[in-house]
Amino acid sequence: MTDPSSASRGAVRALEAVRPAVERLSPSRSSQDNASDLTAICAGVESALGALLGRTDLSGQALVREARQRESISLEQAHAALEMFAVRDRVSGSSQVDAADLDVAREAYEALAHGLGTAAAAPEPGAPGEPPIAVPSGIPLGSAPAASIGAPSVTSIDPVRGAAPNHGPLIVAAIIAVLVLLGVYYLIGRREPTALEAGQAAFAAGQRDSAVASFARAARDEPRSPLPHLYLARIARENGDYATAGKELNAAIQLDPAGAAGQRELGAFFLARGASFAAQRRPDLANQDYEAARRAYVRAIQTNPADSASEGYLACALARLGRADEAATWLKRAGPGPWATCAVSLGTP
Numbered sequence: 001m002t003d004p005s006s007a008s009r010g011a012v013r014a015l016e017a018v019r020p021a022v023e024r025l026s027p028s029r030s031s032q033d034n035a036s037d038l039t040a041i042c043a044g045v046e047s048a049l050g051a052l053l054g055r056t057d058l059s060g061q062a063l064v065r066e067a068r069q070r071e072s073i074s075l076e077q078a079h080a081a082l083e084m085f086a087v088r089d090r091v092s093g094s095s096q097v098d099a100a101d102l103d104v105a106r107e108a109y110e111a112l113a114h115g116l117g118t119a120a121a122a123p124e125p126g127a128p129g130e131p132p133i134a135v136p137s138g139i140p141l142g143s144a145p146a147a148s149i150g151a152p153s154v155t156s157i158d159p160v161r162g163a164a165p166n167h168g169p170l171i172v173a174a175i176i177a178v179l180v181l182l183g184v185y186y187l188i189g190r191r192e193p194t195a196l197e198a199g200q201a202a203f204a205a206g207q208r209d210s211a212v213a214s215f216a217r218a219a220r221d222e223p224r225s226p227l228p229h230l231y232l233a234r235i236a237r238e239n240g241d242y243a244t245a246g247k248e249l250n251a252a253i254q255l256d257p258a259g260a261a262g263q264r265e266l267g268a269f270f271l272a273r274g275a276s277f278a279a280q281r282r283p284d285l286a287n288q289d290y291e292a293a294r295r296a297y298v299r300a301i302q303t304n305p306a307d308s309a310s311e312g313y314l315a316c317a318l319a320r321l322g323r324a325d326e327a328a329t330w331l332k333r334a335g336p337g338p339w340a341t342c343a344v345s346l347g348t349p
Contacts, residue, residue: 010051015113018044022109025102027308031336034097038105042088045081045112049073060085061205075193077115079201080108086204098337099308195221196228208235219251226252230265237265242273260304267296267310271317278320286320293317312339 021037021044046059049067058066061082068078087101193201199214212235218228229252236245249269253262274289297314300307312334318327319342331340 008052011048012113014044014047014051015109017047018109019113022106025105027099027102027335031097034102035091038084038088038091038097038101041105041109042085045084045109048112049081060089073112073115075197077111079197079204080104080111082201083204084108086206089206096336096338096341098312098339099335194218196225199228199231203231203235208239211235224255226255226259226262229255230261233265233269237269237272240276242269242276245269258303260300260307260310263296263300263303264307264310264313267293267300267313267317269293270296271313271320274320290317290320294321308334308337309339312337313342315339316342 018041021040024037025034046063049063049072050056050058052072053063053067053070055063055066064073064078064081064085067073068075073081083104087097087104091097091101195214195218199211199218202208202211202214212232215228215231215235218225219232222228229248233245233248233252236242236248246269249262249266253259253266256262270289270293274286274293277283277286277289294314294317297310297317300310301314304310311330315327315330315334316339318324318330
């Protein structure tokens with residue numbers, strides 16, 4: 001059986017080994033270099049989870065599921081790892097990594113490293129001078145050490161009464177407090193994921209049908225949130241179902257008219273539908289959609305000036321409208337990313 005403290009230390013070492021790769025991630029580097037480091041980071045995370053579980057026969061989604069079933073990682077950490085593995089799988093063939101992909105990798109690494117660091121820092125039972133063991137209020141990565149109450153090595157004598165003080169009530173109170181905290185931890189750790197969280201996990205794992213069902217349920221459970229509608233719109237758009245995508249986008253934008261995410265997805269919708277009209281040899285309709293895409297990306301950038309994805313795809317929309325010089329300016333500003341292929345293929349310098 002794997003020693004929990006030894007497993008945690010092995011997991012920490014595996015993550016620390018790839019920390020330099022995390023620190024190198026930057027939009028200013030080549031997409032190929034970022035993709036190589038992202039692959040190394042994913043391998044380090046797999047090694048860390050494998051060390052934590054004492055298994056070397058699992059990887060990717062199966063490894064995350066096993067870690068979650070054992071409650072070795074939190075639900076949020078599992079989602080972060082799944083999203084990072086999904087990015088790795090997507091870019092493995094093209095090596096096209098954008099700024100959002102880098103953020104996913106950093107957030108997943110830090111979420112796992114923080115939990116593992118907390119678990120590894122816990123003192124071993126019986127260590128000389130160890131501080132009192134506190135039960136964490138959050139969900140730790142790895143098994144929490146069991147609190148033990150030992151008898152004091154030296155009995156203190158009350159100089160007035162000439163007898164040892166009675167610590168019984170204090171010990172009983174401490175035991176009750178520990179049990180209460182353990183109960184709270186158990187309830188938090190066993191919390192079922194929300195419909196939105198389940199949809200995000202399924203989407204990251206490529207399980208689109210399951211994701212659609214969860215996001216539809218999330219839209220009913222959280223009627224004021226635009227996120228379920230944005231996910232449903234994206235899935236419908238990628239499936240070529242522009243009627244459903246448009247309906248879901250309208251719902252999302254009504255809930256958050258100024259949101260950058262909604263405007264960016266609106267731009268993607270018009271860009272994709274415009275391409276479908278162009279393939280049908282309907283240039284008038286295609287140009288109308290490309291212009292609508294351009295306006296949506298401009299609004300997204302006005303809301304979030306650091307949105308490099310909107311800058312890149314704005315270049316793509318401008319290139320489709322024949323505005324090559326403007327497209328080149330925005331392409332340079334956005335930096336490397338998947339949008340470069342679209343813009344360059346249309347003759348943008």
